Amino acid sequence: MKNALLAGLIFTASTMAQAFEPLPATPPTPANNPITAAKIELGKQLFFDPRLSQDGTISCNSCHNVMAGGTDNRSVSVGVAGAKGGRSAPTVWNAAFLSTQFWDGRAATLEDQAKGPILAGVEMAMPSPEAAVKRIKDIPGYVQSFKAVFGGSDPVTYDNIAKAIATYERTLITPNSPFDRYMRGDKSAMSAAAVRGMKTVESLGCTSCHNGPNFSGPEMPMGTGFFQKFPTFPSKYDAKYKFSADEGRYEATKNPADKHMWRVPTWRNIALTAPYFHNGSVMTLDEAVRVMAKTQLNKSPSKKQVKDIVAFLNTLTGEFPVQTMPQLPDYTNATMVKAD
C-alpha cells in the first residue's frame, strides 16, 4: 500500500505536464486473457444474463447499464429482492483504463471485479461460485461457447466466466468526445466556456489527481491503484453528504493508512453518471464540482468558474459504439429460477 501511494505521488508529479490526454483506442489487457471476438460475444451474453443472479432478475447490465452511460443513475443500486448496498455503481464505460477496480480499488483487474457482484448478497446474490457455474453449465449454448473460447475438458469455471465478462468490458470504450477531438486539433469541438473550464481545472489543481487518458490518474501497472484521501479538508459538505461514514479502502484492507482512501474515479462521461461520489449523495454535477474543490483543494470557485468546469466536463462525453443485443442461450422447457 505504501508503495502504491508513493507510486501515486511520483506519477502525479511526473505527469503534471500531460494532464490532458486523448483516450487510447485499446485498453491494457492481462497477458493471460487475450481479447478474441468469440470471447467478447460470450462475455456480452453473460453481462446481460440475469440468470447469473439468484432470482433471475439482475444482470451486470442492471446496474452498469451500457445503454445509459454505464450506470443506473441511482445513489445506490437495487439488487435481488430490493436489497441496497452502500456504494454507487461506477460506470463500466472505460473502466478498462482504470488500474484498479471498485471504489476502494480492492480488485486489481476487471476479471477480479466481475467475480464480486455475482456473489454479493445485496447485488446478484448467488450463494457460491459453484452455484453460478452450475447455472451456466446447465445451458447447452453456453457450454458450447465456453468450449470454443477456452478449450480444455472443463471450460465453464468461475474464472472463465469472469474472463469473458472482462473481455466484453474491454470493448466498452467511448472515443471521440469533443475533448478528444479538440486535443487532436479540432479547435471548434469545444466552446469557449469549456476551454476556460479546462484551464480552470488545471489552475485550481483538480488535474493533479484527475489526469491521464481516463482522468482517473496516470497510467499505472494493472492492480497498482491510484488512491487519494476523501475528504481531505474539513467542510460543511462532509456532514451534509455523510462522506466519512464509509471508511473507503480501509474497509477492505483494515490497514489504518487506508482510512478514507478512494480510487480516483474517471471524469469520462461524467455528465451521464449522476448522482456523484461513492455514496451517490450529490445529485448534480455543479454541486459535485463545488464539493470537490472545497474538500480536496480547500478552494471555493466562483459561480462562473463552476459553470465553465461543468461545460468542460460535458466535453468528456464520448461516442458510444453501436452494439448488437446479445441473444441469451436457451434453457428450454423449464425455468432455472425456483418459484418464490
Next chain:
Amino acid sequence: MKNALLAGLIFTASTMAQAFEPLPATPPTPANNPITAAKIELGKQLFFDPRLSQDGTISCNSCHNVMAGGTDNRSVSVGVAGAKGGRSAPTVWNAAFLSTQFWDGRAATLEDQAKGPILAGVEMAMPSPEAAVKRIKDIPGYVQSFKAVFGGSDPVTYDNIAKAIATYERTLITPNSPFDRYMRGDKSAMSAAAVRGMKTVESLGCTSCHNGPNFSGPEMPMGTGFFQKFPTFPSKYDAKYKFSADEGRYEATKNPADKHMWRVPTWRNIALTAPYFHNGSVMTLDEAVRVMAKTQLNKSPSKKQVKDIVAFLNTLTGEFPVQTMPQLPDYTNATMVKAD
C-alpha cells in the same frame, strides 16, 4: 362480452381446418398508429428505459426480456423495490399477433397494454401518466424524437409514449421456426417425434383453441379477444397449482360470465418461456402439457405422447432478429431519480 365469446366459438369452428399456419411477416397495425422507422427506434428506447419507473430500476425489458424469449422466466415478475404481482409476464415476442392483451385480455391493443405496467404499483410504479410524461419531457433527446415522429406542438403525451412502444413491439416477430419451415415444405425441419406431436395436439383437441398463426386462436379484429375457461375440468392440478385463486377476466370486468376466463396464450417460443400459466406455477413444459390435457380436455396423454408434444412445441421456437441496442437519450449533469 357475450359477443366476444360467441365470436370465439364461431371462429373456432370455422378455423378447425387451418389449425396450423405459418407466422405472417407483418402483424395487424391500428390505422391511427402506422409503423415508421423513427417510431420503432423511439419505441425501442422507451422499452429499454428504466427512467419510466419510479426508482429508475425497471424498464419494459426487465420483465419482457427480448434477449431471453421475451419474458423473465419467473413465476411472477419483480417490480420496483422488490414488489411482486400475481401474474406471470407473458412474452412480448409475437404479442402483436394477439387480438387482445394481458392474461385477461383487458387491453384491446398493444398501445393500451403499454400504459398499464408503467403505472402499476407492483411493476414500474410511476405515480401518474403525468409523472411519466414529465420524465420524458425532461430529456431533450426524447422531446426532439417525439417532435420528429408525432409532430404537433405538444407531442410528448402518454398516448404517444404508448404508441411508440407498441410500434417497437410490432417488430418483435420470430419467423422461420422449424415448424414454419416445415409448413413451407422443408420436411427435414421437424423430427419424426415432432411430427407425431403435431398430429397428437390435433387429435387430442388442443388445436381447437391453440390455432391460428400464433397458436393463440384465430385471427380476429383487434380487441375482440379469444377467451376460454381455465380450468374447465376438475383435477388434482387445480389444488396443486392454485389456478382458481385468480378469477381471470372477471377481476377486470366484474361480469360473472368472465369468471376464470383467460385469453388463449401463444405457443410460439413456449420452450423459452417457462414457468407456465397465469400464475407461473408450473415449472416445466411437460407438466404444462399434462395439466392442459387434463384440465381443458379431460385427457391423460401417455408419457410418449407428452414427449412428442413437447418435441412439437420445441419446433415453435423462431428466429430472433438481430437488433442493435438503443442508446438512451441523455439527461445530463444530474439524476432524475431521487435519492432513497
